[in-house]
Amino acid sequence: MPSAASGETGTERGWFSRFLKAVEWLGNLLPHPVTLFALFALAVVIISGIAGWMDLAVEDPRPEGAGGRAEDGMIRAVSLMTGEGLRMIVSNLVTNFTSFVPLGTVLVALLGVGVAEHSGLLTAGIRLLVQKAPARLMTFAVVLAGILSNTASEMGYVVLIPLAAVVFHALGRHPLAGLAAAFAGVSGGYSANLLIGTVDPLLAGITQEAAQLIDPTYEVHAAVNYYFMAVSTFMIAGIGTWVTHRFVEPQLGTYDPSKAGDDVPPPRMEALAPREVRGLKMAGLAILGVIALFALTIVPEWGVLRDPETGDVLRSPFLRGIVALIFVFFLVPGVVYGWVTGSMKSDKDVVDGMAKSMSTLGLYIVLVFFAAQFVAFFGWTNLGAILAVTGANGLEAANLTGPLVFIPFILMCCFVNLMLGSASAQWAVTAPIFVPMLMLIGFSPEVIQAAYRIGDSTTNIITPMMSYFGLILAFVVRYDRKAGVGTMVAMMLPYTIFFLIGWVALFYLWVFGLGLPVGPEAPTFYTP
Structure with a gap:
């Protein structure tokens, strides 16, 4: 395994390394990320004005009666360079910011994490992990944990990614390599998992509606991609581990702690003191108690956090309120550990831990303000939907048939995902085009959805349109004050490339080579 100091290897001198350095250089020529999102928002306003003046429109592929479908069946560009557009911008500037979903998610979750960190629980736990876990398996464990966290995706973004950076730092490896490995698992491997997540029923419902345009009786259940996605979990974890060792760590080189921000403490590797061991044991018992309490709310049929009408788990308040549960999950053991070890003696210490975690988010909050405006403006103007439909129509015009049709389909989904970061929003627009089209040439909606999920996942980690991109960039800046968008894209691009190659190869082997469902x-x- 290449070490963090292996910066002058053959890989470093290779063409791929030079390509990544060029990507980083070009990306970092861009202005500060906050300025960049502000310019993006301004550009959307100007482009929408031009598109509105040209009356740019495409035919809406969604069926009549679908939510958001215009009466004339067209998706039209909406200009923000009008009186109505200006009123919309001014009236919603604050609510765009306060209703931006990742903002509340991050703030609430980090209140609990801040207590666990301030008490010393996270530091002691990481030291124990570093001292006991096999170092050779650490990268694989980080990527795999990132993939599995997708069942509660907020936990992966908010907790696991910064935690992986701390673990790598404590191991003497580059902290950004740990951050990149975790980010690759959480976001690049978004569709892979061993469990059914909240995105599965959401996508299945959209697929079913699109399939019923051809066959009104067709039904698609939430687990239709489970076999393929479960196998993909281990493939993505393996590829993510290999990319981290082969490309990312050599490219990052030896870590220079002088580049870090003031809030990054040096890693502590001394043996745990007896009081810390006792604190960890009591915190472990507290965690088991919290898990047991959570289980009582969701496992029994009478669980109060199941859907009160259907008893369903996948659409339950438990999963919708996962951020509140993350808050409790870290708060309770953090307080217990602090009480046992003496690091927290009163409620003031608990409050101080919460306040300290909030004080580290200044850059992120500023960035979110402008990112939220950009995302809102882009959605209002319909530019993303128009681009998606245009790309889909172009693929349809190519008149491809047979299994090879999935290659341009997946690549188009990758491209659209760079502009429409929401999996459900992208699929809601493209599914009514592609599902009927590919059904008519003999492919089932289930296989079509599996192929879509490959394209939707692999470019998550290189697009600023991904909701948590700003948060991850803020984590990167903690370890490298001069890092920019180019640094992050260059670091994550190898994962995108090799995830895409590996996933497409597995798709063809699984579906058409082995003929497995x-x-x-x-x-x-599907027989029309």
């Missing part, structure tokens, strides 16, 4: 009761082919 992508999920339970999920046929590969």
